Structure formats: C-alpha cells, structure tokens
Amino acid sequence: MAYRETEKVRSRKAKTFDSILVTALYMVAEHGFSTVQMAELARRAGVATGTLYRYFPSKEALCTEVFKRATEVEVSKVQQALEQTVGHGAERIAAALTVFAERALRAPTMAWALIAEPVDPLVDQARLDYRQRYARLFELAIHDGIRDGSLPDQNAQFASTALVGCIAESLVGPLAPARQGDDVTTLDSAHIIAPILRFCLQGLTASPYEVHRHEH
Amino acid sequence: MAYRETEKVRSRKAKTFDSILVTALYMVAEHGFSTVQMAELARRAGVATGTLYRYFPSKEALCTEVFKRATEVEVSKVQQALEQTVGHGAERIAAALTVFAERALRAPTMAWALIAEPVDPLVDQARLDYRQRYARLFELAIHDGIRDGSLPDQNAQFASTALVGCIAESLVGPLAPARQGDDVTTLDSAHIIAPILRFCLQGLTASPYEVHRHEH
C-alpha cells in the first residue's frame, strides 16, 4: 500500500540517467559542449525537458558530469599504459603520453571539447581537477623512473605537472588560436606526437649537469 | 572630380570590408563559427552592427565569405605543394596531402571550423564547392602521374574525389565521431598522417590487377 521504490523503478531511473548522459556524450562528441541544447537533448534521450532537471540541477552540471565521464576514460587509459607497459619508468611515461596524444588526435572534436573548448566555469573547474589526476599518475611513474635509473633525480611533483601542461598545451597550444596580429594562415608543422614526446622526455632526462655538458 | 571622390569612397569601403572580414577570421580562428556574434564582431571591427549588413546580407553570407577566404589559402598551399615539389606525380600528391594534414593539425580549431564544425547551409555549400576545387587540383596531378608512369592508368576524376574525401574525412571523420551505437571511448590509433598517406597512395597505385595478384 505504501509506496516503495521498487527494483523496477530504480532500474528505470538508472536507465533514464544513463540515457541522458550517454545521449549528451554523443552530442558533445559530435559538436562539442556549446551545441548541447537542453530541448534537443531531451528529445534525443526520449524524455521531457523537465526530466533533465530532475537528474541534473542545470545544464552546466550536466555538462560537467559528461566531462567527468569522458575524461575518466582517458585517465584510465593513461593509467593502463603506465601500469601495463613493460620497461623502465621513462619508457612507460613515453607510452602513456603517446596513448594520450593518439587518442586525442583520433577523436579531435571530443578532445577539443575536453581540453580546449570554451566552457562553463563548473566544467573548467573539473578540467583543473583532472589535470591533477593526470599529474599524480605521472608523478608515481617519475619516482619509479628515478628508482630504476631511467630518470635523473628530480622534483617529481613539479615534473609531473610540467608533463601534463606540456602534453595538453602541445595539443591545444596550436589551438590557442590566432590572436590579432598573428598570421593565421601561415602555419607549417612536422608531425605532432614525435616532437612532443621528444620535448617531454628531454625535459625529464636532461638534468642540469647534462645541460652544462652541452655548453662545452 | 566625381570620379576621384568615388575612388576615395571605393577605397574606404574596401578597407571597411576587409576589416570586417579579417576580424571575423580571427574570431573563427579563436573559437569557430558558432561563437561569431554580430554585435561583438562589429565592436571589434570598429563599426556599427548596421554597417555589417551594408557589406553582407546576413551573418550566414558573412561567414561564407570568411570560410572562402580561409579555405582559399589552404587550397593555394596545396596547389603550391603540387606544383613546386620535385618528383613524379605520386610524390607530389604525397607532399600535397602532407601539407594539408600538417596545416590542419597545426591549427586544429581553424581546421575544425573549416572542415567539420556544424555550420549554416550556405557555408556548407561552400565546403562542397571547395572540395571540387581540391579534387580538380589532384585530378591534374594524377594525370601527370599516369603520364610519368608513377601511377597506373585510372579514372582520374573519380580518384581525385576519393582522395579529397579520404584526407578530409580521415582528419574529420574521427572528428564527427560517435554516432549512436559506436563506442565513443575505445579509440586507439597510431600516428595520424602516416596511415592516411599510406592508404591514399595505396589507393592510387594498387590497380585492380595488382589486387588480383595478391589473391594467389
């Protein structure tokens, strides 16, 4: 007699929640966050607009959740690459960076949305949080590298942050696109990943004294 | 005297026209077409919103003009690569494809805007037109290749269209990814350009009878 949230209801709610999130994920993958419209999302997810607001307090919150889901996958791929690659620290870091870059270049719209698209403050905050997540993963690997001798002793926390900034901004950096005065059109480049890798690993391994050596 | 006055006016108008177009170009390069707002564009170009409509009948038309200007540069770069590369037809085509891809990957926001961003129908039509422009350039080069023996005899018109579709969609295809049903997250890849090149050139050179050979 009294109402009980049956298993059926719970399951339906979970399904609706996922349906909204997955549909939104596809929309972001198609065109980025800016083209996600609540009415259209509701239509595609097969619910009313009001329903969206039963599951998420705002569009911003919904997009933040989409961002987290998508980024969580990327983080875990990087983590996998770090853990499962056979080799010493430097090699494992190289593999992880490569995985990150390749996945980004393979799905550039999604990557652009996750890394560079202008977004609401809440989503931007999530970006910062995930940068830290990446940094911690790299930090551990750098410590391993120092222990196994593949990397010189260094401040791993600083280095890991630098790595994250380097890989993200290298993919995004060229995105950071054309301020007034630049030549928008004259852009030439070699391959993307190789130089990034080279720069990152050189940054990790070229310890100060090595730099000095080169001054001779 | 009347003529001189007209000259002055004409020059001033050309200047305003260019100012609007260049300012819009920067805005597209920054965030894509979707973030171009007429009021903001007018402000940055130093004119009134009404003035924009003296030079362009609509935002759509203005964006189309911006698209054409930007794409024209890319076309000419490809054309240069085709004309100035030393070597036979296949090599020149490879160089042109590389130039196209490298430039796109170097300025992904602009590339995404030109190739993949959802845009108004008029701009989309311009996209189709430019695909033909690219195709004609490649068509000539394929004919050269056939003549110099670097490419087997084939339908150059068809092949050139295929080339354009291949390079564009290879860069964009993963961009407009994630149709309902795909696995958005499981995307692994090797480098971007190399496999594209391999595929395109194999497509141009692997003539039917060669295919038959492999059947043995």
Add this chain to the structure above:
Amino acid sequence: MAYRETEKVRSRKAKTFDSILVTALYMVAEHGFSTVQMAELARRAGVATGTLYRYFPSKEALCTEVFKRATEVEVSKVQQALEQTVGHGAERIAAALTVFAERALRAPTMAWALIAEPVDPLVDQARLDYRQRYARLFELAIHDGIRDGSLPDQNAQFASTALVGCIAESLVGPLAPARQGDDVTTLDSAHIIAPILRFCLQGLTASPYEVHRHEH
C-alpha cells in the same frame, strides 16, 4: 552623414527609460515585486522585451532601480520632516517617524514591497544601503536634540541605527509572520503609530540614570 545621437533620439531614449521605470513602479505599487513579469512590463510600457534588456541588465537590476526610485522619495520626505518641522530635536524626530509610518500605512502594498517583501539579493542590498541613509538623517537630528537639550547626551550613531530598526521592524515586525507554532490568527493590537512613537522617544530620552531613578 555620420550618425549622431540627436537631441530627438536622446529624448526618446530618456522617455523610454522613464516609461519602463514608471510602469514598473506602478506594477510594484499594485502587487509588489514578485508579480512584475518582464513580458507584461514590456507590453504595458509599449516596448519589446529585448528593449528592457537594453536599459537594464536583468530583472533584478530593473527592480533594484525601481526600489531606489521609490525609496528615494521616502527618504526625502523624512528629510523634509526633519528639516521643516518647527521645534526641538525630539519633536522633529517624532514628526519624521510619524511621516514615515503614515506614508507606509497609507500605501501598504508599496510599503510592504519596499520593507518586507522577499526580494532578490540586489534589491535586498539596496535596502541595507537605504537603512544607512535613514540612520544618518536621524543621527544629525539626535545631535541637534542633544545640543538643544531635548535629548540626553548619547551615542547618536547607535541611537539612530536603533531608531531605523525600530520603526521599520515595528511596521514589519507584525508582518514577520507566523512561524510554525505561533497562533497565526489571534492577533490583537492598539493603534500602530502611537505605541511606536512612544517606544522610540522613550528609547531616545530615557537615559540610563533615569532608568536607575525609577528603581527607587
């Protein structure tokens, strides 16, 4: 040739601005802030909804302006009463309090809107600001009263703040309406203004030592 904001345009804009503000003022006077709807306001003011947003950044800002205009009138009435009443300080303060209360009771909806209606944060901030305005006016009058001997020596700043709180909350206080547990319906009272005046003036004149005297 070049556009100039003519006197005509400037005048029309001022008219539109005033029309919006005055129309909103009437709507507040009719039903309070909560029933002001932008579409209806635009209709009554004879403009498009978008026009409202050319003159005010938001409904909240518009309501704040309405609040300020209406309250400014009340402040000036109180100021007049303080300045123009013949008599010593205490009498002038009594006159000012009476003017304030009478005007409030004469237009209770407006008074309720200005003093007690739940409103947006920006309007609430304006309320605080105006309380200070009132307090400063009373502060000067209290100083006068001390000088002319009609009031005992006291901290005028504190006293003026107390006065404002007293008069506002006395009119509102009974408004502060019925928390769970109170008897909502059993409310009896004598006249409104007389007891408020008595309390306020007693507060200003009954200095500590007088209080002690009564203890004998």
Add this chain to the structure above:
Amino acid sequence: MAYRETEKVRSRKAKTFDSILVTALYMVAEHGFSTVQMAELARRAGVATGTLYRYFPSKEALCTEVFKRATEVEVSKVQQALEQTVGHGAERIAAALTVFAERALRAPTMAWALIAEPVDPLVDQARLDYRQRYARLFELAIHDGIRDGSLPDQNAQFASTALVGCIAESLVGPLAPARQGDDVTTLDSAHIIAPILRFCLQGLTASPYEVHRHEH
C-alpha cells in the same frame, strides 16, 4: 470491525487533511499565496505531492480552503465583538470595525493575502462570499441599533454592504494604490483606524435631514 477500520482511516485522513491545510496556512502567513508551492508544501506537511491532489483537486482549491479557514477566524472575531461588546448598536459596530482593522494591521502580510493579494479566480470568489458573511453580521447589528435608537432608521442591507466595502477598501484601497496617473509617492495620512471609524459611523448616523441641517 469493518466500521472500526473505517473510523481509524477516517481519523488518519482528517489528520493529513488538517496537516496540509495548517502547513499551507503558515506559508500564506509568511509570504502570501503567491509563494505557496505544491512541492514545498508537500515536503513541509510530510506527504508526497500526489497526496495533495487526493485531498484537493488543485492548488487553487487548496488555497481557497486556506483562505476560508483563515477568514473564518476573522469573521468569528468580528461576530464576537458584535455580540460581546456592551453598549448600543453603534458602539458595538464601532468595536467590531476596530477589531477587524486592528487585527489586519497586526498581521499585515496575512491581511494583505486575505484582502488584497492578487489571487486565483476561485479564491477571489471566496472573497466575495465572505464579504456577504460580514455584511449579514453588520446588518443584524444595524437593525439592533435602529431598535435601540442609536442609529436612525435606514436600509440595513444596503448600509451593511457599505460598511464592509468601506472598511475593506479603506485598508486595502490605499494598498492597491497607484493606478496609472495617480501620484504614487505623494501619500499623506493621519492615523488609519480613527478616520475609517469616523467615516463609517458618520455614514450610519448622518441621516439625510442631518445633512440638510449642515447646509445652513
């Protein structure tokens, strides 16, 4: 047994009914009818939103019931004043009017909600009905006054209606102030109740020939 069960159920239902109504009453007393929201009301009453609709067909009907409960109390207070005041008819009417006005001024939010707040048509209809209730009470007292000589002979039905209109509109009239064209801000007044009383009693006692006397 079946009967007993029904009794229990009936009692529980009555309790829920009352709980909803009392909770709503508090909400009206806090901020008026416009801020009553069904979801919030359900939460505070400890039931589900759907339950509200088992007891009331609509928000409008619920608010009407709240209105009736609250107004019923006021009517009975006026009735008490009429019945329990010692004195002749005119005095008893004066006492009743005073009670009504004092109670209203003591709880202005509630009074405003009951008398002047813009409400749904159904609630407005209830307002009209209660005006008649008040009028009948006054009508009886007027008859008494005529009998005991404290009031001149007159059409009691007409006079009672006038009384109700007078007291209500005197409190509210300035409330629903400010029609387009009025001076919203220039409102001065003496005490509220005294002049209302004077006007009402003068209306009841100043018979036509008395009016003629003043013409001398």
Add this chain to the structure above:
DNA sequence: AATGAATGAGACTTCATTCAT
C-alpha cells in the same frame, strides 16, 4: 490510498536582424 518520477507550458534572457535618424 500513497508515492514521487515525469511532464510541458510559461518565465527570464540572448542575439541576429531591422529601421528611424
């Protein structure tokens, strides 16, 4: 009978476009 998830009309706000100056 009670529950609360779902609905969708309507509120506030933005921005491409028009037009009197």
Add this chain to the structure above:
DNA sequence: TATGAATGAAGTCTCATTCAT
C-alpha cells in the same frame, strides 16, 4: 551611407499537475 536602438524568436529553467507503481 553609417549608426545603434529596437525587435522578437529561441534558448534555459521552474513548477503545477499527472500517472505508473
């Protein structure tokens, strides 16, 4: 011709009401 104030369709979000459980 250039201007920018004015317009109103379309977007996000709220809340009274419905209905499967």
